[in-house]
Amino acid sequence: MDRFLTLTRAARLVGVPRGALQKRIKTGELATFEGLVRSDDLLRLYPEARLEDNSVFERFARIKDEAYTRRVRERVLPDASVLAARVTALSREQAELRAQLSRYRSLVDVLEQRLRERASGADAAAAELHAWLRRELRAGAPAVAPLAVEDGVLRIIAAHVRVQPSGHEFFVEGNESILAAALRTGLALPYGCTDGSCGRCRARVVAGDVRAVDGGADASRPEGRDGVRLCLHTAVTDVVLESPEARGPADIERQHLVGWVRSMKRVAEDVMLLGLQTAPANRLRFLAGQSVTLALGERLIRDYPIASCPCEEGGLQFHVRRGTDAFSAHLFDGLRYGDVVSVVGPEGRFVLRAESANPVLFLAWDTGFAPVKGLIEQAMALDAAEAMHLWWGVRTEGGHYLHNLCRAWADAFDNFTYTPAVPSGAPGPGVRKWLASLGTEAAALAAYDAYVAGPAWFLEAVAPELIARGLAPSQLYAGVVD
Ligand code: FES
Known part of the structure; x- marks a missing residue:
């Protein structure tokens, strides 16, 4: 039986990013009906998505897990009572369908009998209709649609949530809370x-x-x-919620938090990944790509972009290059695990345009990779971009301090490419060559969004290259990282 599916559910069922389906909608290969797609159309485009290939869910899990190797995520079935509730809901639905089917079957039997009586009375039209009806009945029931079966399984292992008024969708898996699932999905x-306290x-x-x-x-306190x-x-059945999502930096209030040094990892001679943990009851609310002010005591104060994504659990990450300033010097020479760090923010408008389904270019120079990393992780969590291409330039060989992470992304996601670069002079020629290698003709680049992060000189060198190749200035987003 043909079914209508939301884009999120359809992407999940056939194991491709939402962006891939959006691309096919754009090119006219896949029709939509009020935002829904038909299961038959999906099967036509993805014939391999059949029951015999029951690796859809494993493939989905593998892709996500490969990309987030450090993510510790509970990936289990919901508990017995939630499972029982979902099976009961599906059983009820099935019983209703059976009752309806039985009623239609009786009506068809009566109709067939009446037509037979009229046909025997030399009514030619009734005879023709009767013959047609018998032929159709003999043809038997249509084959079971594999996607419908998989959809039933999906409805048991994960609940679908739609948020109003944004229309965003996500799945609640295992025993996670609805909030945890929404954040994991990048909302x-x-x-x-x-x-539960605030x-x-x-x-x-x-x-x-x-x-x-x-x-x-x-949790037992009654909700008002x-x-x-x-x-x-958590969601027992599919759920529709009303919740005001932040649409941009203006919707996120400035916060004053206290964090503790949880990790310090030297990933290059003079680059450190600093991990801060805030109290579980006082997490920083921010958008990927934003910055905060860190303060060690009253004199050591500096702004840093956040390198983690709010979709990731586990605190805040910063990429710190040792400079001539007292803050970074202390970080490399005097900071210890557990030291207290004040966190004030977030600030900045270098955030992902989550509503855009355009393919995305990310260009970073050196530790400008920090906010770009957050944006990429959020874009992957949202699963909305049609394609993502990362160009990361550094001055010296070995300077791509998270090279393996970028390669893991490229390996795990079909729609992600990674180009490390070590230009000896200005980055412009290298960026030009990279754009040409992507096959982005001027007209094509007009349909891209580009996020560029690094020192001011890098932004000034790269922006004209992008605009010269057709990128709309309004779709170029820049973040200065010194
Ligand atoms: S009560 Fe849910 S986040 Fe505070």
Whole structure:
């Protein structure tokens, strides 16, 4: 039976990024009906997505896990009561369909009998209709659509959530909370503590059933008319929520937090990955690509872009190059695990245009890779970009301090390419060559978004190259990282 599927569900079922489906919609290969696609059309484009190939879910999990090798994620089935509720809902739906089918079958039997009676009375039209009906009935039931079966499995192992008014969608897996699932998917829902105490994540459940996540603090407290706390609840069935997502930096308030040094990793002679942990009940709310001010005591203060994505659990990451300033000198020579660091922010407008499905160019110079890393991780979590291409320039061989991570992305995602570069002079010629290698003719580049991060001289060198090849200046986003 032909079915209509949302783009997110369809992408998940056939194991491709949403961007790949959007590209096929753009080229006219895949039709949409009020934002939905037909399962038959999907099977025509992805004939390999059949039940015999039951690796769809494994493939999906592998791709995500390969790209986020350090991510510790619970990837288990929901607990027994949630599973039971989902199976019950599906059984009810199936019983209703059976009852309907049985009713239609009786009607067809009566119709067939009436037509037979009229046909025997020399009614030619009735005879023709009767013959046609018998032929159709003899043809039997249509084959079971494999995607419909997989969709049923998906509805048991993961609940689908749609957020109003943004229309964004995501899946809640295992026993994770709805908030955790939304953040993992790159959505900027409001939240504060993540443990049920601040109430900022409250959202109205428009449709569907939710229930407290096992062991959630204070989960037993009844939820009021203001909605449920998403950090304490998981989705039992498919759910529609009403929640005000942050649409841009202006929607995120400035915060003052205290963090602790959780990790310090020298990844190059003079580059350190600094990991800060804030209290679980006081996580920084930010958009990927934004910066914060870090303060060690009252005198050592400096702004740094955040290199992690809000879609990742596990604190904040910064890429610090040793400079002549006192802050970085202290980081390399005096900082210890557990030291207290004040965090104020976030700031900055160098954020992902999440609503755009355009292919994306990322260009970074040296530690300008830090905010770009956050943007790439968010773009991957959102799964919306049709294609992503990263050009990362450094001055010396071996300077791509997270080279393996970039290669892992390129290996795991069909729509991601990575080009490391070590230009000896100005980066312009190298960038020009790279753009040519992507096959981006001027007209094609007009349909791209480009994010460029690095020192001011790099931005000044690269922006004209992109615009000369057709990139619209309004689709060029720049972040200065000194
Ligand atoms: S109650 Fe604070 S984030 Fe949910």
